[in-house]
Amino acid sequence: MTYCIGMLLERGLVFMSDTRTNAGLDNIATVRKLRTWEVPGERVITLTTAGNLATTQAVVGLIDERTKAPESRNPTILDAPSMFQVAKEVGKTLRDVIRENVQGRSEASAPAFGATMIIGGQIKGKPPRLFLIYPEGNFIEASTDNSFFQIGETKYGKPILVRAFEPAMSFEMAIKLLLVSFDSTIKSNLSVGLPLDYQTYTTDTFASGRSGRIMGDEPYYRSVSDGWGEALKTAFAKLPEFTFLDS
Amino acid sequence: MTYCIGMLLERGLVFMSDTRTNAGLDNIATVRKLRTWEVPGERVITLTTAGNLATTQAVVGLIDERTKAPESRNPTILDAPSMFQVAKEVGKTLRDVIRENVQGRSEASAPAFGATMIIGGQIKGKPPRLFLIYPEGNFIEASTDNSFFQIGETKYGKPILVRAFEPAMSFEMAIKLLLVSFDSTIKSNLSVGLPLDYQTYTTDTFASGRSGRIMGDEPYYRSVSDGWGEALKTAFAKLPEFTFLDS
Numbered sequence: 001m002t003y004c005i006g007m008l009l010e011r012g013l014v015f016m017s018d019t020r021t022n023a024g025l026d027n028i029a030t031v032r033k034l035r036t037w038e039v040p041g042e043r044v045i046t047l048t049t050a051g052n053l054a055t056t057q058a059v060v061g062l063i064d065e066r067t068k069a070p071e072s073r074n075p076t077i078l079d080a081p082s083m084f085q086v087a088k089e090v091g092k093t094l095r096d097v098i099r100e101n102v103q104g105r106s107e108a109s110a111p112a113f114g115a116t117m118i119i120g121g122q123i124k125g126k127p128p129r130l131f132l133i134y135p136e137g138n139f140i141e142a143s144t145d146n147s148f149f150q151i152g153e154t155k156y157g158k159p160i161l162v163r164a165f166e167p168a169m170s171f172e173m174a175i176k177l178l179l180v181s182f183d184s185t186i187k188s189n190l191s192v193g194l195p196l197d198y199q200t201y202t203t204d205t206f207a208s209g210r211s212g213r214i215m216g217d218e219p220y221y222r223s224v225s226d227g228w229g230e231a232l233k234t235a236f237a238k239l240p241e242f243t244f245l246d247s
Numbered sequence: 248m249t250y251c252i253g254m255l256l257e258r259g260l261v262f263m264s265d266t267r268t269n270a271g272l273d274n275i276a277t278v279r280k281l282r283t284w285e286v287p288g289e290r291v292i293t294l295t296t297a298g299n300l301a302t303t304q305a306v307v308g309l310i311d312e313r314t315k316a317p318e319s320r321n322p323t324i325l326d327a328p329s330m331f332q333v334a335k336e337v338g339k340t341l342r343d344v345i346r347e348n349v350q351g352r353s354e355a356s357a358p359a360f361g362a363t364m365i366i367g368g369q370i371k372g373k374p375p376r377l378f379l380i381y382p383e384g385n386f387i388e389a390s391t392d393n394s395f396f397q398i399g400e401t402k403y404g405k406p407i408l409v410r411a412f413e414p415a416m417s418f419e420m421a422i423k424l425l426l427v428s429f430d431s432t433i434k435s436n437l438s439v440g441l442p443l444d445y446q447t448y449t450t451d452t453f454a455s456g457r458s459g460r461i462m463g464d465e466p467y468y469r470s471v472s473d474g475w476g477e478a479l480k481t482a483f484a485k486l487p488e489f490t491f492l493d494s
Contacts, residue, residue, distance in 0.1 A: 155402035159431040163479045175489045184406040210491045223487050231482035232410045239474050242422045242467060244457045 001191035002033060002152035004048035005178055006118035008130045008142040010167050012209065013120045013201040016178040017048045018152075018186070019213075020193030034197040035060055037067060038208045039078055043123040045086060046199050046208075050152035051115025051135070058097045059115070063090060083121055083129040087139045090119055095137030110135070116151040121201065128203050156188045157181035171200045171210070176224065179214070183225045194221075248438035249280060249297035249399035252425055253365035255377045255389040257414050259449040259456065260367045263425040264295045265399075265433070266460075267440030281444040282307055284314060285455045286325055290370040292333060293446050293455075297399035298362025298382070305344045306362070310337060330368055330376035334386045337366055342384030357382070363398040368448065375450050403435045404428035418447045418457070423471065426461070430472045441468075 004017040015034055022028040031053065036046045047063075049056035066076040080086045094115060101113040120130035120142075130142040132149040142149060147167055150158065161181050169177070175198055185192045194216035200209035214221050251264040262281055269275040278300065283293045294310075296303035313323040327333045341362060348360040367377035367389075377389040379396040389396060394414055397405065408428050416424070422445060432439045441463035447456035461468050 155435070156406055158435055159403055159406070160479060160483070162434065163476050164483045172489045172491070176486060177483065179489070180483065180486070187409065188402070188405055212492060220487070220489060227486050228482070229410050231485060232407060232479075235475070235478035235482040236407070236411045236424065236427065238478060239423060239427070240467070240470050242419045242426070244419070245459060 001189060002050035003154070003157065003182060003185050003189075003192040004033060004050055004118055004151050005148060005157075005161070005181065006046075006048060006120050006130050006132075006142075007148040007165070007174055007178075008120070008128065008167070009147070009169060009171075009174060011171070012203045012205075013046065013122075013128055013130060014171055014174045014178070014198065015046050015048050015118065015120070015200075016175070016182065016196055016198045018182065018192045019195055019197060020191060021053050022191050023053075025190065028193070030193075030195070032197060034199055035064075036199055036208050036211070037064075037077060039206075041124070041206050043078065043121060044201050044206060044208050045077055045083075045119065045121035046201065047090065047117060047119045048151070049115055049117050052113050055094070055097050055101065055113050055115040056117070059090070059094050059117070062093050062097070081123075082126060083119075083123060083131070084141075086121070086123075087119055087129075087131040087133060087141075090117065091133045091137035091139050094133060094135065098135055118149045118151055122203065122206065124206055128201065153185055153189045153192050157185040160184065171202075175200075179221065179224045180228050183221075183228060248436060250401070250404065250429060250432050250436075250439040251280060251295035251297055251365055251398050252395060252404075252408070252428065253293075253295060253367050253377050253379075253389075254395040254412070254421055254425075255367070255375065255414075256394070256416060256418070256421060258418070259447065259452075260293065260369075260375055260377060261418055261421045261425070261445065261447045262293050262295050262365065262367070263422070263429065263443055263445045265429065265439045266442055266444060267438060268300050269438050270300075272437065275440070277440075277442070279444060281446055282311075283446055283455050283458070284311075284324060286453075288371070288453050290325065290368060291448050291453060291455050292324055292330075292366065292368035293448065294337065294364060294366045295398070296362055296364050299360050302341070302344050302348065302360050302362045303364070306337070306341050306364075309340050309344070328370075329373060330366075330370060330378070333368070333370075334366055334376075334378040334380060334388075337364065338380045338384035338386050341380060341382065345382055365396045365398055369450065369453065371453055375448065400432055400436045400439050404432040407431065418449075422447075426468065426471045427475050430468075430475060 114135035361382035369375040
């Protein structure tokens with residue numbers, strides 16, 4: 001499993017992903033699942049991936065190779081005229097990689113090679129856009145009604161996102177929210193693990209924003225993780241008490 | 248799906264279950280998934296169920312019939328000498344019902360007929376015990392390290408349980424905690440729905456404790472549901488702010 005989030009904020013985009021990969025409980029490692037491509041002044045595109053690591057690395061590798069050999073016949077995400085076309089190309093690459101792996105096997109094996117991706121960015125002259133790409137290669141777009149996507153182990157960390165997300169929030173606030181959501185997930189699922197990578201993008205800058213890696217022993221992460229446990233207990237204690245009807 | 252919780256507290260046992268059942272999104276209904284058997288002064292046993300409704304109703308029906316025809320050769324949960332034997336009998340009945348449905352079909356169809364159960368109670372002369380029964384008929388027991396079980400849609404509501412559960416809590420506090428956990432789940436999964444049934448049991452009373460049904464329009468439920476959203480936002484705002492290292 002994995003956990004990644006992409007958010008469409010009023011001021012831009014923010015992404016966070018964990019770095020744990022595992023092939024069984026006895027075989028875990030750290031890999032980067034967040035990647036940004038940039039044409040300064042023209043476009044910035046960020047991709048996060050969840051699912052079969054061979055599949056996601058193949059997709060990222062193919063996309064990246066094409067950007068470096070623009071004479072080839074394959075379209076590249078650095079030439080695509082819109083973020084919609086970028087999502088379409090990444091979706092097609094993902095579907096092709098999965099099909100190649102399934103070839104000669106039962107269709108039922110497809111999920112084992114599956115992957116899901118969040119891609120977002122901005123191309124000059126157009127607004128920032130954020131998409132969730134399915135293993136079938138099709139995709140959906142974030143909107144003001146549905147401003148963030150989660151992939152991987154999405155359930156533990158969803159309730160706090162639903163309650164505290166605000167499209168107008170600052171990047172600092174967004175990263176704090178992401179850390180709370182990741183912390184709840186990491187506490188419940190061994191296949192999601194620290195460190196956490198993040199990337200921000202400010203609308204109309206056409207330059208990749210702040211990025212970094214948050215380690216588990218960082219004082220800020222510890223203060224959020226420990227502080228959130230305490231804050232939840234305090235919040236819970238403040239809710240009105242239940243009384244039995246017959247008492 | 249479904250959501251049920253059973254908790255082993257210092258003062259006894261508490262159970263809560265939702266009441267939604269669905270066969271597709273376009274076919275939903277309300278059913279009771281929580282059942283208590285009582286021999287006043289001697290034993291109290293509570294069962295909650297998640298999974299295929301035909302399976303869980305067949306199991307409850309069989310168990311209940313046997314308690315009313317004690318001359319039959321099948322052991323009944325009202326005769327069993329220990330809660331361990333009660334769990335064993337219910338597990339065997341569950342496995343038998345699933346096997347009967349799978350008969351003549353591929354083994355791969357078993358999960359479709361599957362169900363999971365939480366059973367707990369106390370028999371005179373012994374301490375209260377709580378078990379989680381798997382579709383295979385085997386089971387695990389709650390202990391002081393692992394004092395509650397969830398079945399059905401367990402993920403959304405788990406983080407708050409992990410943070411706020413205390414073995415010494417009162418029944419009132421436990422029901423408040425259960426309501427917060429159920430509310431987070433209900434907000435995220437349409438297959439878990441109100442009203443909610445609860446049942447408590449106080450150690451060494453050998454009489455079923457308080458029970459009731461909490462409706463969605465009840466002022467207390469509304470105050471927990473709305474209050475928790477606000478409390479989370481306040482708790483989140485109080486966490487220390489993130490600052491980018493390079494700022």
